[in-house]
Amino acid sequence: xxxxxxxxxxxxxxxxxxxxxNLALIRAARQKAAGAAEIVVTGELxxxxxxxxxxxLKPAFLDMIETxxxxxxxxxxxxxxxxxxxxxxxxxxxxxxxxxxxxxxIIVTKRFKHLLPTYGVFDEDRVFSRGPxxxxxxxxxxxxxxMICEDMWREDVAEGLQESGAExxxxxxxxxxxxxxxxxxxxxxxxxxxxxxxPLAYINLVGGQDELVFDGRSFVIxxxxxxxxxxxxxxxxxxxxxxxxxxxxxxxxxxxISPDPVSGDARLRGxxxxxxxxxxxxxxxxxxxxxxxxxxxxxxxxxxxxxxxDAIGAxxxxxxxxxxxxxxQESLExxxxxxELLGVTYDSISIKDAMTAFDTMLTxxxxxxxxxxxxxxxxxxxxxxxxxxxSNKLGYMPLTTGNKSEMSVGYATLYGDMxxxxxxxxxxxxxxxxxxxxxxxxxxxxxxxxxxGRVIPERIITKKPSAELKPDQYxxxxxxxxxxxxxxxxxxxxxxxxxxxxxxxxHDPAIVRRVWHMLDQAEYKRRQAPPGVKISSRAFGRDRxxxxxxxxxxxx
Numbered sequence: 001x002x003x004x005x006x007x008x009x010x011x012x013x014x015x016x017x018x019x020x021x022n023l024a025l026i027r028a029a030r031q032k033a034a035g036a037a038e039i040v041v042t043g044e045l046x047x048x049x050x051x052x053x054x055x056x057l058k059p060a061f062l063d064m065i066e067t068x069x070x071x072x073x074x075x076x077x078x079x080x081x082x083x084x085x086x087x088x089x090x091x092x093x094x095x096x097x098x099x100x101x102x103x104x105x106i107i108v109t110k111r112f113k114h115l116l117p118t119y120g121v122f123d124e125d126r127v128f129s130r131g132p133x134x135x136x137x138x139x140x141x142x143x144x145x146x147m148i149c150e151d152m153w154r155e156d157v158a159e160g161l162q163e164s165g166a167e168x169x170x171x172x173x174x175x176x177x178x179x180x181x182x183x184x185x186x187x188x189x190x191x192x193x194x195x196x197x198x199p200l201a202y203i204n205l206v207g208g209q210d211e212l213v214f215d216g217r218s219f220v221i222x223x224x225x226x227x228x229x230x231x232x233x234x235x236x237x238x239x240x241x242x243x244x245x246x247x248x249x250x251x252x253x254x255x256x257i258s259p260d261p262v263s264g265d266a267r268l269r270g271x272x273x274x275x276x277x278x279x280x281x282x283x284x285x286x287x288x289x290x291x292x293x294x295x296x297x298x299x300x301x302x303x304x305x306x307x308x309x310d311a312i313g314a315x316x317x318x319x320x321x322x323x324x325x326x327x328x329q330e331s332l333e334x335x336x337x338x339x340e341l342l343g344v345t346y347d348s349i350s351i352k353d354a355m356t357a358f359d360t361m362l363t364x365x366x367x368x369x370x371x372x373x374x375x376x377x378x379x380x381x382x383x384x385x386x387x388x389x390x391s392n393k394l395g396y397m398p399l400t401t402g403n404k405s406e407m408s409v410g411y412a413t414l415y416g417d418m419x420x421x422x423x424x425x426x427x428x429x430x431x432x433x434x435x436x437x438x439x440x441x442x443x444x445x446x447x448x449x450x451x452x453g454r455v456i457p458e459r460i461i462t463k464k465p466s467a468e469l470k471p472d473q474y475x476x477x478x479x480x481x482x483x484x485x486x487x488x489x490x491x492x493x494x495x496x497x498x499x500x501x502x503x504x505x506x507h508d509p510a511i512v513r514r515v516w517h518m519l520d521q522a523e524y525k526r527r528q529a530p531p532g533v534k535i536s537s538r539a540f541g542r543d544r545x546x547x548x549x550x551x552x553x554x555x556x
Contacts, residue, residue: 002141002245007170008037008081009239011218011231013207015285016049017061019068023047026072029238030081036240038140039082043173043205043214044149045097047087050174050205051212056088056095056127066090069100070107077105082139086148086172094129099146099172101137109137113148114157121176121212121534121542122150133160142167142250145198149173152202153188155195162196168243168250169193169200177215177274178537179267182233185217190225199223199243199250206236208281211531211541213274220252229255234273235447268439271432271535272307275424276448278533280311282422283397290316292396294387294417295339295346297321297331298465300425302338302456303437304401307424309450314343318396321348322383324355326468330459337457342450354382376469380416388419397421400530405430405482407529407540408489409515410522411475418529426532427539429489430465430482437461480511488515494538524548 010029014022026042033040044050047065055061065087076082082103089098089110096112112131116124133156136143145166151157152171161169169192175185185202193200199222206216220229220241229252231237242254283291291308295301301319308317321335332348339346358378366374391398400420402412404427412418425433437456444452465475465482479485488507491497492515499516503509526540527548538544 004245005140005142005243005250006037006039007201007241007243008033008040009201009203009218009220009229009231009241010040010042010046011204011206011216011235011237011239012042012046013214013236013281014043014046014049014205015207016052016209017055018049019047019061019064022049023068023072025236026083026085027075030083032238033240034080037081039084040238041084041170041172041201041203042086043203045086045088045174046205047085049209050086050214051122051124051209052088053123054127062088062090062095069102073100073102073107074105076102082108084137084144084146084170084172086174088128095127096131097124097128097148098131099148101139103139111137111146111148113151115150115154117150120537121539123542124150133157135164136161136166145169147171149175152192155192158192158196158198162198166196166198169196169198171200171202173202173204174214175204176212176534177270179270179535182215182217182270186219186221186227189219189221193221193223193225197223197249199252201229201241201252206234206277208278208285208533210282211278211534211539213278213281213533215270215274215277220255222251223249227257228252230257230259232258234277265435265439268432268436269443269445271428272436272440273445274535275307275428275533276311276445279307279399279422279424282531283312283316286397288395288397288421290318290394290396291399291422292318292320292387292390292394293399293401293420294383295319295321295335296401296468297327297333297335297338297460299433299437299456299460300403301401302334302460303433303440304399304424305338305342305344306437306440306450306455308399309342309344309455310445310448313449317342317344318390318394319344319346320386320390321346322351322386323348324351324379324468326379326470326473328468330463331468334457334460338455338460341455341457349386351379351382351386354385355379358382376467377413377416379469380413384413384416384419391421399424400532401425402529403428403430403433404536404540405479405486405489407526408493408522409479409485409518410525411479412525412529414525414528418525420530423530423532426529427535429486431486434461480515484511485515488512489519492516492519493544494536520546520550520552523550
């Protein structure tokens with residue numbers, strides 16, 4: 001009977017569709033683990049990247065995966081570590097989200113995901129077939145109970161593995177980041193350990209994939225539910241874990257623990273690092289040379305610029321101030337100071353001439369009509385034109401700067417400030433924007449490419465927000481105070497609460513009803529917004545699919 005086992009947890013950053021590149025990451029992990037581990041375990045669908053979406057409907061893509069995986073399997077005949085990897089896999093005319101054991105030059109066995117998530121951002125049941133509750137995988141005298149991500153979220157699969165003789169549980173995951181989700185994973189893993197009296201190793205992906213960000217944090221919990229090993233958050237890592245048979249079961253006896261820093265606000269740290277990694281990988285994996293963005297002197301653009309610099313470096317961030325006759329001297333000074341603190345390229349291009357040209361063009365058509373938001377939107381669209389022109393000329397991706405509060409209620413201009421290829425604040429409420437900005441001025445997280453110390457001028461954080469599209473204009477002229485607005489929005493969006501329930505929290509019924517109406521009316525704008533980093537449990541996009549034509553509001 002085997003008395004010891006070494007398992008390498010390979011926390012990788014794959015790119016969806018890049019089969020060759022992803023297999024290179026797996027090969028590198030195996031080479032690094034040679035002599036230190038008997039088996040290398042990766043995250044969910046590490047061969048294809050996660051989520052592959054409709055790529056798995058292309059036969060040529062699946063053909064390539066099968067050819068390359070068989071080649072990788074042949075390489076395990078060299079006597080080095082075995083591999084337990086995730087891949088889309090065809091079997092008997094069905095397509096599965098699969099785990100494959102590669103050892104001794106062949107694909108030894110396969111297991112298929114049993115629970116296919118179809119909520120939030122997940123839609124696996126659309127492309128994959130559901131596998132049966134799996135049995136253990138024999139490996140070097142140990143029966144490994146392998147689960148794939150969602151399989152751990154309910155007790156069925158773990159209990160089935162325990163009943164069929166599994167001796168330890170391995171969970172291969174593609175679990176995207178959300179605020180508070182790291183604790184949720186630990187709690188669920190501890191629940192499965194308690195139910196089955198088996199130790200558990202949890203292997204996650206890391207990196208950005210479109211709107212999703214994977215935060216890593218792979219870990220091991222023993223039967224006593226003590227944390228015995230933990231990989232870094234937000235970074236790739238090969239975590240070697242050593243296991244011994246103790247009495248009637250197995251225990252991890254040696255593994256590094258890389259906890260998050262204990263200082264500072266963990267929620268704000270998670271939000272910021274998710275934004276940085278999401279943008280870094282979106283720019284890098286899509287091969288953009290850099291980003292171009294408007295820098296207005298307001299807090300949203302200042303924080304977006306800081307995230308961009310921390311993500312890809314100041315030399316790849318090009319900021320442009322686009323003043324109008326309504327732009328205050330304070331904003332000019334604040335934008336300039338923000339650019340100087342960050343060390344970015346900074347231009348100033350006035351939109352005054354564009355405003356004059358549009359006024360001349362439209363005056364006959366607007367005869368006898370009062371000025372309104374139309375003229376304000378023209379300013380925003382002139383700025384959008386400038387940013388898009390610079391993007392076309394320089395090849396840089398335009399970065400938008402709108403936050404979740406504004407996007408929720410439509411406080412944004414289509415084809416104006418919404419022009420862009422990506423948004424780091426899309427799922428971040430305005431009150432969180434203020435808090436994260438203050439936090440970043442006091443904290444330099446690991447792996448940042450920007451400077452330490454203050455990166456956002458203090459006046460930007462303390463002054464009243466304004467779009468500066470007309471004289472003496474402030475956001476709170478059109479919106480409730482952000483503390484009120486954000487609380488209402490969180491309960492409407494994340495909580496799906498009814499108006500009476502939100503009113504009971506102490507809010508004015510008329511304000512709640514007005515915010516509800518603005519939220520529903522702005523759906524058509526959000527459908528045309530660029531992708532952005534998912535932070536919350538209900539980000540705009542695949543998380544929240546509401547009809548644009550919607551008569552339900554009229555019934556309230």
